[in-house]
Amino acid sequence: MKIGIITFPGSNCDRDCRHVVKTVLGYQAHLIWHQETSLSHVDVVILPGGFSYGDYLRAGAIARFSPIMESIRQFAEKGGIVLGICNGFQILLEAGLLPGAMLKNRYLSFICQDVSIKVENAETTFTNEYASDQVLTMPIAHAEGNYYADPMTLSALHDHAQIVFRYCDQHGDVTAEANPNGSLENIAGIRNKAGNVLGMMPHPERCAEDVFGKTDGVALFRSLRHALNQMVA
């Protein structure tokens, strides 16, 4: 599996993603500068976390005009797998590759902590190595992760099983107390209608090594490979 990781000015989880994909999991990883336009050499594109353009104006707003974004749009249209993590999710929203928008967190400005999230849909390109309703522990670290969509968009998300992860408590109950940022319906991650683009606020690359005592992120990357194998087959 060849994974392309986009570096925008201000990305800061690009190298973390590469470390996990390449050194920990043994896949191929390429950092791709945002001014490049070719994605022909990769199977999967990751938009990593960070503060592209300092998150000035709105998180992800400026990055979406980078030259690579047009290539990503075409890549996604042809069914290519695109994963946006944290700031990457925000960029996908701003670019219109995923529906909705991010508001500022409801309580504290920036929150860094481990949260529990529930796999709402284990049939996706991104989650096929998880069990349905499985409760995962993953870190979040963001100031704008309060997902918003208008009622029509929200019902479309429901209709097409696009909600992939929700914040929950340790037992898997999706409660208001378990919602760290005020996100609509505790949404932590959504995919597009076609199912090949996912945006999520938690960081799977930060929980993919034994040394951290948490490895729930590994299955996400494994799911991608599984999905790719099936696409080829």
Add this chain to the structure above:
Amino acid sequence: MKAIIYVTLKSGIHDPQGHAVQQSLETFGFHAVDSVRIGKLLEVDLNETDHTKAEAVVKAMCDKLLSNPVIEDYRFELS
């Protein structure tokens, strides 16, 4: 010309930042405040003297970058 652009959250969308500010006003003893909503104020200097052209440019900038139509409205003044 100079454009003053006002970007506000669409009505009906909860404004967490405004809410937080309202709460701290409350704790500082400003009880007369019912609600606070926070938007952006952009002052843009343009080297464009034609009013119609300037208007078109500012509108395009707002649509493309300066506001997010999913959650925000904007209006502007030229002078």
Add this chain to the structure above:
Amino acid sequence: MKAIIYVTLKSGIHDPQGHAVQQSLETFGFHAVDSVRIGKLLEVDLNETDHTKAEAVVKAMCDKLLSNPVIEDYRFELS
């Protein structure tokens, strides 16, 4: 009453955010933009009907909380 408060950076204070926005507008082809400065726009609903009192309250709020007098100026309108 309703107060619209405009908070802007004092002149001479660097506005990295505005600068970054201006630069990206430039790269997206908006060459007519000389400078962008970004401030805040606050809409405050007050349950106060007396204009003079409202004015005093809003001024106090701005001085104490809504603006940072070290780097920002403000002005407001009541309606």
Add this chain to the structure above:
Amino acid sequence: MSATDSPIQQELIEQHGLSKDEYQNIVQHLGREPNLTELGVFSVMWSEHCSYKSSRVHLKRLPTEGERVVQGPGENAGAVDIGDGLAAVFKIESHNHPSFIEPFQGAATGVGGILRDIFTMGARPIALLNSLRFGALDLPKNRHLLKGVVSGISWYGNCIGVPTVGGEITFNDIYSKNPLVNVFCLGIVEKDRLLKGLAQGVGNPVLYIGAKTGRDGIHGATMASDSFDDQSDAKRPNVQVGDPFLEKLLLEVCLEFLEKDLLVGIQDMGAAGLTSSSCEMASRSGTGIELDVTHVPCREPNMTAYEMLLSESQERMLLVAKPGKEHDVIAICQKWGIDAAIIGRVTDDGMLRIKEGEAVVAEIPAKALAEEGPRYERPAHPPQYQDLLQGLVIENLPDVTNPSDVLLALLQSPTIASKRWVARQYDYMVGTNTLVCPGSDAAVVRIKGTDKALALTTDGNSRYCLLNPYLGGGLAVAEAARNLACSGAEPIGVTDCLNFGNPERPDIMWQFIMALEGMSDACRHFAIPVVSGNVSFYNETNGLSIYPTPVLGMVGLIEPASCVMTQWFKHEGDQIIVLGETKEDVGGTEYLKLVHAREQGNPPWLDLDQEHALHRTLLHAIRQGLIHSAHDCSEGGLAVTLAECCVSHPSTPRGATVQLAQSQLRVDALLFGESPSRAIVTASSAHVDALIGIANEQGLSAVVIGEVGGQALNITVVSDTQHHMDAVHLPVEVLADVWSHSFERQIESSDKS
């Protein structure tokens, strides 16, 4: 050289913070009267902040050598060898004055500054820590300062993507008008590729990269060398605004220069901006630098040479490129969207020569600015109040009768309560290196590509230093080293930030000298070299000085990385052992302040040999896999330490049952006294004997005092006559709630009262 336009008046000299003698000295160096620009340049370079004029003669006492030292004090940051061809580069710096004037931007730009110090050495920053001091949280102003500082640190560090992995915050009213903001950064570089602030090679191009120059912070360096009075508001236009996004680009650009080997030298434009970077680089290299200010990228129109030379606009660097490489440098800057300009060249005449086009506007020997500034051996005397401070007669105070309540009160106090409210505003995980997150004795980051990890801590206890600055200095070093040892690390280097009052006062100077001596002796004893540091004087408002506050940032090596230890109890049934001896150390404690409202007495006595024995015992025990947790005793004593062991586990608090032998001690000294050189460790029963053996070999006492388990913390005190006192009996739930949430409750609920 153009003649002085109009003669320099006495008033102007004073406005520049220069004394008459200093002015005469300038005239001597120049062989003529300076012009206004030159006067400005001298004034910043000879300010306390840049010249260390009151401290330099004393700083020599610090031990700065050791086998691992790659770079000692004098460069942008210090560096120590950590093996595998790598060096750890680190430094601590204060941003106290700017943070008082504007807490958010002041703290943010402090983080920006320390990061630049690290990556100008070619090192990639991998961790930030801080050390903060505020007045008590019941004053709204102090809460405002705390919130502003924390969000400024959080904004800058998170945005640039360097994790803030730890720090410390303590509270005392003395900091109400002079809060302290000290920030520490650590980076990693290949040892042989360390970059330095050198301007070698006559004719080599001098480049300016980064943000454009504005009129920000002109005279920031002289401000940092000034005390506050009620007119300080007038100094406000000096506020600088940080741009972490630009700094992130600068960071990547600098590392790319290193990779492509384009540079001779590089230095950050910190305090006194263009002036200090250029004259220091030239002075270090025995060369000169000639700059033409018309090439300096400016943000505002009509800036004068004076303004450009003294501006403290953030996120700027000065560099000297290898011959012919200047265009590669510019190309890399263009790729990342950063301004770059060739503004001058290296010369052989030792002069800092500033031109405006063809006209020379300033011409000063670089060494005169950077190295030959004034140096004072200022008078130093112990203050008369010192005897009063130390004169505590403990027998006159009643012993504790309600230890449970006192324990809860201590756990609630913001100095001791969990700082999770703060830490979770920081991205402490970015970089995927953080093995121990905020909440244990030290933070631990792994070094990718090796089997090593580094433990990091910042420490300092200013009350100890007030009561006995010599002892206080040593205790700060001891605590830092102990925190590292508890984490499984061997201390390998230290950086210090010396925050003091007005050095022109003999009592302050005495505190400074004594504290420095205490620190030096302790560092020497433990063989930990000091490789970098910072002095912040004039932390004084309306004549009231802060307590003497030396803060240490210490780095320890863990190898293999699997030998990492954390402070919390882990297994039911583990035996609890106290290492080290408890003495009657009540003076200067949190307990004495909280319960008896006194900041008095002699601070706990520090026996350096015992302390060292503790460090070695901990390291041996951890490396041999004998223990499951280790937590040092510091503020709040044994009782607080035990409670923290119970409740600081990130998810699962545990109870414990403990019996303490009173052996001649007062109960308050036993439970809440702050004897150093102690730690609480746990081990399975099978390993207890081996552990005690190691301790005894090192000449350290080790006593089993109880067992982990149950739903409560029970502490029984057994007197010499076998009388049993149920000192503490508290459900773990209660302890956990009080310790975990008190801090945020005090910040948030006091706003509502």
